[in-house]
Amino acid sequence: MRMLDLKFIVENQKLVEENAKNKNIPIDIAAIVELDKRRRELLVKTENLRAEQKRLTKDQIARAKELKKEIKDLEPELEKTLKELNELAAQVPNIISKSTPVGKDESENKIIRTNGKPRKFDFTPLDHIELGTKLGILDFDKAAEMSGARFYYLKGGAALLEFALIQFVIQKLVSKGFTPIIPPVLVKENAMFSTGFFPADRNEIYSVNPNEDNLFLVGTSEVPLTMLHANEILNSEKLPLHYCGFSTCFRREAGSYGKDTKGIIRVHQFDKIEMFSFCKPEDSEKEHELILSIEEEIFQELKIPYQVINICSGDLGAPAAKKYDIEAWIPTQNKYREVTSCSNCTDYQARRAGIKYTNTEGKKSLIHTLNGTAIAMARAIVAIMENCQNKDGTIEIPEVLRPYMGNYIRIE
Numbered sequence: 001m002r003m004l005d006l007k008f009i010v011e012n013q014k015l016v017e018e019n020a021k022n023k024n025i026p027i028d029i030a031a032i033v034e035l036d037k038r039r040r041e042l043l044v045k046t047e048n049l050r051a052e053q054k055r056l057t058k059d060q061i062a063r064a065k066e067l068k069k070e071i072k073d074l075e076p077e078l079e080k081t082l083k084e085l086n087e088l089a090a091q092v093p094n095i096i097s098k099s100t101p102v103g104k105d106e107s108e109n110k111i112i113r114t115n116g117k118p119r120k121f122d123f124t125p126l127d128h129i130e131l132g133t134k135l136g137i138l139d140f141d142k143a144a145e146m147s148g149a150r151f152y153y154l155k156g157g158a159a160l161l162e163f164a165l166i167q168f169v170i171q172k173l174v175s176k177g178f179t180p181i182i183p184p185v186l187v188k189e190n191a192m193f194s195t196g197f198f199p200a201d202r203n204e205i206y207s208v209n210p211n212e213d214n215l216f217l218v219g220t221s222e223v224p225l226t227m228l229h230a231n232e233i234l235n236s237e238k239l240p241l242h243y244c245g246f247s248t249c250f251r252r253e254a255g256s257y258g259k260d261t262k263g264i265i266r267v268h269q270f271d272k273i274e275m276f277s278f279c280k281p282e283d284s285e286k287e288h289e290l291i292l293s294i295e296e297e298i299f300q301e302l303k304i305p306y307q308v309i310n311i312c313s314g315d316l317g318a319p320a321a322k323k324y325d326i327e328a329w330i331p332t333q334n335k336y337r338e339v340t341s342c343s344n345c346t347d348y349q350a351r352r353a354g355i356k357y358t359n360t361e362g363k364k365s366l367i368h369t370l371n372g373t374a375i376a377m378a379r380a381i382v383a384i385m386e387n388c389q390n391k392d393g394t395i396e397i398p399e400v401l402r403p404y405m406g407n408y409i410r411i412e
Contacts, residue, residue: 004092005351006085010036016092022102022313023093025200032092035085042078046071090199094348096313097322103312109325110312115296116305118329119387126393127332128385129263132158134393135411138264149261150253150268154381157395157411161384162271162377164397164404166246169273169298169375176294178244178275183224185247186215194353195226196319196345203254221245222371225276231354233364239357240279240287244374247272264378265337273374280357281347284368288344291372292324295340298375301400304383305329307336319345328383339379342372 009016013029020027053067096102101110132138137158143151154162170180186208192198197205197219206217218224225245234241249272260266275294277287292308299306311323320343327336347366350356356364388396394412397405 004089004094004348006036006089009033009089009092015095019095019313020093022096023316023318024104024314025091025093025318027091027093028088032085032088035081035088039078039081039085042074042081046074046078049074087199090193091318093200093316093318094196094321094346096316097344097346099310100316100322101310101312102314104314106312106315108312109315110310112308112310112324114305114307115300116303116329118305119331121331123391125331125386125389127263128382131385131389131393131395135395137411140262147268150266152264152267152378158381158385160405161381161397161401161411164401165375165377165380166271166273167404168401170244170246172298173244173273173275173294173374176242178242181221181225181228181243181245183221183228183245183247185218185221185224185250186213187218187223187227189214189216191223191227191230192216194230195223195349196317196352197223200318204252206250206252217250218247219249219251220272220371221247221249221274222276225274225371226349226353226355226369229278229353229355229367232356234278234355234357234367236280236357236359239367240277240283243276245274245276247274263382265382267378270376270378272376275342275372275374277370278355278367279370280359281365281368284344284346284370287368287370288322288324288342291342291370292326295324295326295342295372295374299326299328299339302380302384302398304387304398306339311341317343319343319348321346321348328379329387330383331386337379337382339376339383340373343370345369345371 010033013033017029049067049071056064135157137156139153139155143153174180192205204219208215208217225243248269250269253266253268256266275291277291279287306326306328309325309327311325316323323341323343325338326340328339330337346368349369350366355367357367359365384398385395388398390396394410396410397408402408
C-alpha cells in the first residue's frame with residue numbers, strides 16, 4: 001500500500017496537517033512521524049546486524065546464532081511498525097491546489113459561471129417521478145419490490161434515452177481522441193486503495209463474497225481505468241493518454257440518509273461514461289480544463305442550463321487536489337443539482353498504483369491522473385425529462401439525441 005510521499009509528510013508536517021484539516025479528514029501526524037522514526041531505527045539496527053553477520057568468520061558460530069536470533073526478534077516489530085505506519089499514512093489526503101478554495105463544506109463551493117437560462121413554464125411542471133410514472137417509462141414500485149429502495153426500472157423511452165446518450169457521448173469522445181473502454185466493475189481491494197477510495201470511502205462501497213472472492217463493486221470506472229496502467233512506466237511521447245470508460249456503477253449511499261429518497265437522483269446503481277487522462281505533471285492543469293470543457297459542451301448541446309462549481313477543500317475528498325462540478329437546473333426543485341464532476345488527482349493515485357513515465361532527463365517520474373464524468377445517465381435523464389417536458393406530459397427529445405432515437409421528436 002502506497003501513500004502520499006512519506007518524506008514529504010515528515011518534512012512538511014504543518015502543511016500536511018492543515019491540508020487534512022481543510023479537507024475535514026482527521027489524521028494523526030504526530031503518530032505518523034513517530035512511527036516513521038521507529039521504522040528507520042529498526043531498519044538501521046537490522047541492517048547493522050546483517051552487516052555484522054556477513055563479517056563473521058566460520059568459527060564464530062555462537063555469535064552467528066545470537067545475531068540470527070536478534071534479527072528474527074526484530075522482524076515482527078518492524079513488520080508491526082510498517083503496518084501501523086502504512087495504515088495511518090494511507091489516510092493522509094492529497095494536497096489541495098492553490099486554486100482550490102478553502103471552505104468547510106459544500107456551502108462554500110464557488111460558482112465560476114452559469115450557462116443557459118432556466119426555462120419559464122406556462123404550466124406547473126411535473127417532477128421526473130410523476131412524469132416518468134405517468135408515461136410508463138420509470139417503474140419504482142416493482143424495483144423496490146425486487147431490490148429495495150433506491151432502485152428503478154428504465155422502460156421504453158427512458159431506456160432508449162439512455163442508449164441515445166451513450167451513443168452521442170461516446171461518438172463525441174472518440175472524435176476527440178478518447179479510446180473507449182468497457183472495464184471490469186468487480187475489483188480487488190488493492191485497486192480501491194490505489195485509487196484512494198479506501199480507506200476514506202470504504203463505507204460507500206459494496207463488497208462481494210467477503211472472505212471468498214474479496215471483490216468490490218466500483219462506484220465509478222475511474223477505478224479500473226486507473227489500474228489499466230498500474231505498475232507501468234509509460235512512454236512520454238505518447239502522453240497524454242485519453243480513455244473513456246462505460247460502466248455500471250454501484251454506491252451504497254450510506255451517508256445520505258433522508259436525502260433524495262425518491263426518484264433517480266441518488267441511487268444504488270447507475271450507468272456512467274467516465275473520461276480519464278494520464279499526463280505529464282506540467283500538463284495536468286490544462287488537461288483538467290479540457291475535461292471540463294467537454295463536460296460543458298455535452299450539456300450545452302443537450303440545451304440544459306447549468307452552472308460550473310469550483311469545489312472547496314471541505315467538500316473535496318481524499319484523492320483530488322482540485323475538482324469542478326457541473327450542476328444542471330432541475331425545475332421542480334428550483335435549484336441546480338450535480339450532474340458531473342472532474343478531478344485533478346495529481347500524482348496521488350499514481351504513487352499508490354505505481355504509474356510512472358520517463359521524463360526529458362531520462363528520470364522516471366510519477367504521472368498525473370485526472371478523471372471526469374462525461375455523462376451520468378440517471379441524473380442526465382432527470383435533467384432532460386424535467387427541462388424538456390411539455391404541458392401534455394410528453395418529453396421533447398433534445399435535437400442532438402434524435403438521430404439515435406429513430407428521429408422521434410418526443411417521448412409520449
